[in-house]
Amino acid sequence: MTAAASSIDAGGAEKKLISVVVPAYNEAECIDELARRLSAVFDSEPDYDFEAIIVENGSEDDTWEKLLKIRAEDPRFKVLKLARNFRMDGGLTAGLSQATGDAAVLMTADLQDPPELITTFIRKWEEGYENIYMTVSERRGTGPLRRFNSVAFYWLAGKLTGGRIPKNASDFRLVDRKVYQTINTMQERNRFVRGLFAWVGFKSIGVEHERPPRFGGESKAHSLKVLDLASKGILAHSYLPLRLITITGLVIFAASLVGLVIAAIQFVVDGVPFPGYGTIISLMLLMFGLVFLFLGVMSEYISLIYEEVKQRPNYVVSRREGL
Secondary structure, eight states, X not given: OOOOOOEEOTXXXXXXXXXXXXXXXXXXXTHHHXXXXXXXXXXXXXXXXXXXXXXXXXOSSSHHHHHHHXXXXXXXXXXXXXXXXXXXXXXXXXXXXXXOSSEEEEOOSSSSSXXXXXXXXXXXXXXXXXXXXXXXXXXXXXXXXXXXXXXXXXXXXXXXXXXXXXXXXXXXXXXXXXXXXXXXXXXXXXXXXXXXXXXXXXXXXXXXEEEOOOSSXXXXXOHHHHHHHHHHHHHTTOOHHHHHHHHHHHHHHHHHHHHHHXXXXXXXXHSOOOOOHHHHHHHHHHHHXXXXXXXXXHHHHXXXXXXXXXXXXXXXXXXXEOO
C-alpha cells in the first residue's frame, strides 16, 4: 500500500486525498454522467484532492472504451479492468486495494448513489466520524418484490447478527484510511463488504437519503442474485443458524420425553397406547423435513468453507490505466 498522495494548497497547508472507488459492470449509459457529476463534486471541494478509481468489472458493452476516454480528458480518473465479472463485492475489493487516499468513498456507477452526497460525508468525516454510510429512506424505481427482499434481508440480518448490520445501510459510504486498510487485510473469499465494515466497528454514523432510480440501463440486481448475496452475507456473519439446529434438537428431544411419559401413563391407566397411524406418519415426515432442512443449512456453511479453502483471489486484474 503506497502512502497517500497529498498536495499543498495556496495557503501552504497539505491537502488530503480522497479516493472514490466505483465498480462498473455494463454501465455504458451511466458512465459519462457519473464522471460529469463526480468532477463537479471534486471541483466543489477545493480543500481536497480526489482520485476516482473506476473498476471495469468484466463488462460486455463499451464501458471500458468510454472509461479510457474519460481518463484521457481528466487524469483524476483511473481505471482498473478485471478479467471477468467478480460481482459488486469483488469490484469494491479490487478498487480498495488500489486506493491511496486519506479516506475512500465506495459507490455504484448507476447513480443510485448520488455523488453530491459525498460532500455531506466529508463534513461528517471532518467531525471525527470514520465510517459514514447512506441509509436508504426510500427506494424509487424498484418493484415491490425488490423492496420486499430488502426489508426481509435487513430484518433477518439484524436478528441473526445481533443488530451489527444497520437497517437499510448501503455500500455507499466514506471511510477513513485506517478503516479501509483494515478491510484490505481481510482475505476471506465470501466477501460481503457491507458486513465487513459493520464488523470492524470504528466511529460510524448513517446519513439518511432517498435512493433515486437508475440513470440509465438495466439493473443487475436480479432477485436470485440478490438472494444469493444476502444468504452468503448473513451466513458469513452469523453462526446462529447452526446454533438453531442444536436448540431445535433439544426442544424436540424434550418434547419426545414428555410425550413418552404421557403415553406411559395412558398405558398404565387405560391399557391402550396412543393410537393414530396418521399421526405417526405425520411426525415421521416432520422429522425427515427438519433433518433435510438442517442438512441444507450445514451444506451452505460447508460451501463457504470450501471457497475459503481453495484460496482463490477475490478478483483478477486484466489492465490498469493510471494505477
